[in-house]
Amino acid sequence: MKxxxxxxxxxxxxxxxxxxxxxAFYYTGPYVPSYCFNTQxxxxxxxKLGNRLWNEHSCGNVYKxxxxxxxxxxxxxxxxxxxxxxxxxxxxxxxxxxGVDMLLSQSAFFNITTSTVPFEITYSRLx
Ligand SMILES: *[C@@H]1O[C@H](CO)[C@@H](O)[C@H](O)[C@H]1NC(C)=O
Numbered sequence: 176m177k178x179x180x181x182x183x184x185x186x187x188x189x190x191x192x193x194x195x196x197x198x199a200f201y202y203t204g205p206y207v208p209s210y211c212f213n214t215q216x217x218x219x220x221x222x223k224l225g226n227r228l229w230n231e232h233s234c235g236n237v238y239k240x241x242x243x244x245x246x247x248x249x250x251x252x253x254x255x256x257x258x259x260x261x262x263x264x265x266x267x268x269x270x271x272x273x274g275v276d277m278l279l280s281q282s283a284f285f286n287i288t289t290s291t292v293p294f295e296i297t298y299s300r301l302x
């Protein structure tokens with residue numbers, strides 16, 4: 176029994192530690208209405224997903240996104256981005272998203288980077 180609990184705990188930790196990379200940029204809104212929440216206000220901790228990441232269960236999923244701090248060429252606003260980053264909720268699809276995987280709100284995007292062009296972020300799905 177102990178072994179089973181240990182293995183399950185290890186798997187959960189692995190899942191939480193899993194991160195991926197995606198091309199990201201921002202959109203300027205309007206943020207309301209949204210595909211997932213219609214006229215409900217969800218603030219600006221939000222993201223729209225492109226075809227590679229979006230599916231019909233994506234509404235309300237929560238992602239942590241951050242700027243890779245291990246690559247010195249990355250224009251990270253927060254060099255400790257692996258610890259902090261932004262937590263954003265999925266508010267809808269953006270189809271081809273102008274060629275990126277994620278469109279963050281403008282303020283979420285500029286909270287993790289100074290980049291004025293699409294760039295590669297690291298993300299992890301939390302919920
Ligand atoms: C961006 O950072 C500011 C200052 O820390 C914070 O007030 C704001 O909520 C952040 N925006 C988002 C979308 O998280």
